[in-house]
Amino acid sequence: MAKFTKTHEWAxxxxxxxxxxxxxxxxxxxxxVYISLPEVGQAVVAGEPMCEVESxxxxxxxxxxxxxxxxxVNTDLEDSPELINEDAMSAWICKIEATDIPADLMTEAxxxxxxx
Amino acid sequence: MAKRTPLYDKxxxxxxxxxxxxxxxxxxxxxxxxxEHNAVRNAVGLFDVSHxxxxxxxxxxxxxxxxxxxxxxxxxxxxxxxxxxxxxxxKGGAVDDxxxxxxxxxKFWFVVNGANVxxxxxxxxxxxxxxxxxxxxxxxxGQIAVQGPNALAxxxxxxxxxxxxxxxxxxxxxxxxxxxxxxxxRTGYTGEDGFEVYCKAEDTTALYDVLLEAGKDLGVIPCGLxxxxxxxxxxxxxxxxxxxxxxxxxxxxxxxxxxxxxxDDFIGKTALENHTPEYVRLGxxxxxxxxxxxxxxxxxxxxxxxxxxxxxHCPTLGYPVCMLRVKKEFKDEKLFADVRGRRIELEVVPMxxxxxxxx
Numbered sequence: 066m067a068k069f070t071k072t073h074e075w076a077x078x079x080x081x082x083x084x085x086x087x088x089x090x091x092x093x094x095x096x097x098v099y100i101s102l103p104e105v106g107q108a109v110v111a112g113e114p115m116c117e118v119e120s121x122x123x124x125x126x127x128x129x130x131x132x133x134x135x136x137x138v139n140t141d142l143e144d145s146p147e148l149i150n151e152d153a154m155s156a157w158i159c160k161i162e163a164t165d166i167p168a169d170l171m172t173e174a175x176x177x178x179x180x181x
Numbered sequence: 182m183a184k185r186t187p188l189y190d191k192x193x194x195x196x197x198x199x200x201x202x203x204x205x206x207x208x209x210x211x212x213x214x215x216x217e218h219n220a221v222r223n224a225v226g227l228f229d230v231s232h233x234x235x236x237x238x239x240x241x242x243x244x245x246x247x248x249x250x251x252x253x254x255x256x257x258x259x260x261x262x263x264x265x266x267x268x269x270x271x272k273g274g275a276v277d278d279x280x281x282x283x284x285x286x287x288k289f290w291f292v293v294n295g296a297n298v299x300x301x302x303x304x305x306x307x308x309x310x311x312x313x314x315x316x317x318x319x320x321x322x323g324q325i326a327v328q329g330p331n332a333l334a335x336x337x338x339x340x341x342x343x344x345x346x347x348x349x350x351x352x353x354x355x356x357x358x359x360x361x362x363x364x365x366x367r368t369g370y371t372g373e374d375g376f377e378v379y380c381k382a383e384d385t386t387a388l389y390d391v392l393l394e395a396g397k398d399l400g401v402i403p404c405g406l407x408x409x410x411x412x413x414x415x416x417x418x419x420x421x422x423x424x425x426x427x428x429x430x431x432x433x434x435x436x437x438x439x440x441x442x443x444x445d446d447f448i449g450k451t452a453l454e455n456h457t458p459e460y461v462r463l464g465x466x467x468x469x470x471x472x473x474x475x476x477x478x479x480x481x482x483x484x485x486x487x488x489x490x491x492x493x494h495c496p497t498l499g500y501p502v503c504m505l506r507v508k509k510e511f512k513d514e515k516l517f518a519d520v521r522g523r524r525i526e527l528e529v530v531p532m533x534x535x536x537x538x539x540x
Contacts, residue, residue, distance in 0.1 A: 095407070096215040098494035098501070099472050117521075119472045121214040121494050122407050 067154065068130070069176035072112070075153075076130035076170065081137075081160045084130050086118065089181060091153040094120040097146045102138045103159050109135060111167045116158070118149070130170065133163035186231035187323050187385040195403050203295030205232040208405040217408035218496040221371050224400030225329035227392055228409055230377065231385060232295030234319035236305055239288045246313045247289060250305065250448050251281065252431060254441040258283040263350040263368055265439050268293075268301065269449030273430045273456055276304050278421055280368060284354060292324075292377075294421045308448065323385030327392060328375035328412075330537075331399040336376055338395040340365065346376075359391035370409065372416025372535055414502065415495045417464055417532035423475055423490045424462055424504055433506070435462040435532070460487065461509045464532035465516065467492070467501040469525035473518040479505050480524070481514040489518055495534065502534050503527070 067075040073090035077083040091097065099119040109115045109129035116127050137160040142148060148156040171179065183206045192199065197208025207229065210217060220226045238247060248255055253266035262283050268276040268291075277297045282290035293301045302317040309315055327335055336345055344356045345365065352366035361384045369375035380388050393401060410420075419425050424434055431440060432453050442453065467473050472494055479487040492503025505527075507516065516527045 095210060096213050099470070101471065119494070121411060121496070122209065124472065124474070 067173065068170035069173065070112070070128065070130045070170060071179065072128045073181075074128060074130045077157075078163075078166065082131050082133065082163045082166070083157045083160050085157045086127060086149065086153055087176070088153040090125075091149050094118065094123070094125055095150075096121050097149045100142050100146045100149070100158070102140070102142065103135045105135055105138060107135045109133060109161060111165065118146070127158065129161065131161055131163040131167065132165040133161045135159050136162050184232075186229055187382050188229045188231060188389055191386055191389055192229065192403075197403065197405060200406070202406055203232050205295060207232060208403070210405040210407045211403045214405070214407035214411060215496045217402060217404040218411050220400060220402045221329045221373055221404060221408060221412055222497050223330065224402075225327060225331035225335055225375075225396050226402055226404035226408065227389065227396070228326040228328065228404050229324075229389070230295075230326050231323040231382070233324055234291075234293040234295065234298030234301060234317070235322045235324075235379065236291040236293060236302060237288075237316040237318055238291065238305070238309065238313060240313040241287055242310070243287055243289055243313050246309050247281070248444065248447065250308050252440040252447065252449070253281070254444045255281050255283065255289070256444075260285055261346065261351050261353060263352055263366060265350075267425070267431045267436065267439055268304065269431055269447065269453075270304075270427060271449055271452060272428070273432065273449040273452035274427045275421065275425045275429065275431050276427065277301050278419065278425055278436075282352060282364075282366070297421060321382050322379055323382045323388070324377060324379050325385065325389055325392060326369055326371075326375065326377045327396075328369045328371040328404075329373050331396070331401070332373070332375040335392065335396040335399050335401060336365070339391065358388060361388050361391070363388065370416075370418055371412035372418070372533065373412070373537055410491075411493060411496055414491055414493065414504070415497055415533070415535035417504065417534055419462070419504075420491060424506070429460075429506070430456050430458065432456065433458045433460040433462070459508060460506050461512050462490075463505045463507050463512055463529050464534055465503050465505055465527040466530050466534075467503060467518075467525060468528045469517075471520055471523065471525050472501045473503040473520055473525055473527070477503075477518040477520050479507055479527070480517045480519060481511045484511075486511040486514070486516070497535055502530075504532075505529075
């Protein structure tokens with residue numbers, strides 16, 4: 066079951082952590098036209114910007130949901146960033162080998178109930 | 182608190198995502214910027230542009246008086262003609278860019294940017310002689326833009342051919358649309374064929390419904406500010422506050438067609454005569470990865486040579502473009518934009534980026 070951050074990322078907590086942005090975030094951004102993927106090997110810190118996603122209207126930072134190292138990125142998004150609009154929960158952005166998982170990640174029900 | 186146009190409740194009912202723009206609560210999008218953009222390129226879209234201002238100027242000597250406050254020459258226009266002009270300040274910058282409508286030899290309208298209505302009304306009223314009648318009717322008038330290759334067919338569903346302005350940049354008045362009295366203008370801000378329809382503020386909602394209904398077999402959809410911006414960007418049309426401003430000399434923005442230095446004195450003429458343009462407006466395709474929006478520094482090698490003034494991904498072109506304000510001696514150099522510390526390669530290309538095929 067995916068967990069969620071207050072800043073609208075989702076994270077699937079397996080051996081490595083797969084992450085993306087929530088449907089709510091994708092809908093709010095509108096048509097996504099570009100994503101600057103993180104790099105494999107990049108160190109990321111929970112709650113801090115990790116990469117950027119751009120819609121026609123605006124640029125928006127994506128925060129790392131966990132602390133660790135990026136081990137894989139979804140290069141399909143380079144040519145087809147609109148996959149995030151089509152299905153945000155399956156359009157994963159990267160996989161992270163986590164060294165620390167924040168305790169305040171939310172369940173889907175908690176995230177849905179959060180005041181956005 | 183932001184003002185609302187007469188169509189505010191309509192936007193909300195249609196699912197518009199409301200943002201503040203030019204002091205008004207307006208929809209940035211309904212179904213999505215790309216879908217709305219494509220509707221205008223391929224079918225027809227409706228835009229609420231009631232935030233724009235309408236200034237009425239009348240009087241025996243109106244033409245002469247207006248010519249002294251505009252860069253373009255409005256002498257010799259016919260009744261029912263529209264002409265683009267800049268409204269210059271004394272330094273040669275732009276108070277605004279506007280459309281001048283000539284309804285009669287002694288009756289003119291200025292259509293001005295929504296964000297500038299108060300400033301323009303103040304400027305124009307103080308720079309016109311007292312014997313010219315001036316009135317700011319912006320709050321009393323609504324405006325809907327009908328834009329796209331099917332715009333003519335939509336209007337033909339509602340208006341007799343004799344009452345449709347057939348020439349680009351012409352208009353007709355007292356045109357009845359669904360019983361509503363309108364000014365029907367063959368103008369727009371999208372790079373497509375289309376109309377801008379003016380009516381009394383209280384008739385705007387009814388007019389919107391009539392237009393939407395008349396276009397339902399023609400693919401009409403409501404469009405927001407997001408698509409308006411991508412459409413005008415592809416068509417390389419300047420936007421006040423981006424390509425134009427109080428401190429940007431109007432002879433540096435590639436609008437020479439609207440600046441008639443040979444005519445008699447006008448506000449800013451001396452300043453422009455004495456100002457050798459230092460900058461040019463350029464269009465560039467983004468070759469590197471990413472989006473270049475406004476306010477990015479532009480470099481040639483290590484030297485900062487200008488800024489981006491507008492830019493985003495362009496749905497019809499399929500790639501991002503931007504407009505630049507660059508020192509003219511660097512216009513043929515390889516240019517880069519600095520986007521949050523990242524250098525993105527640009528390729529200067531001719532404008533407009535997009536030009537429609539005229540039948």
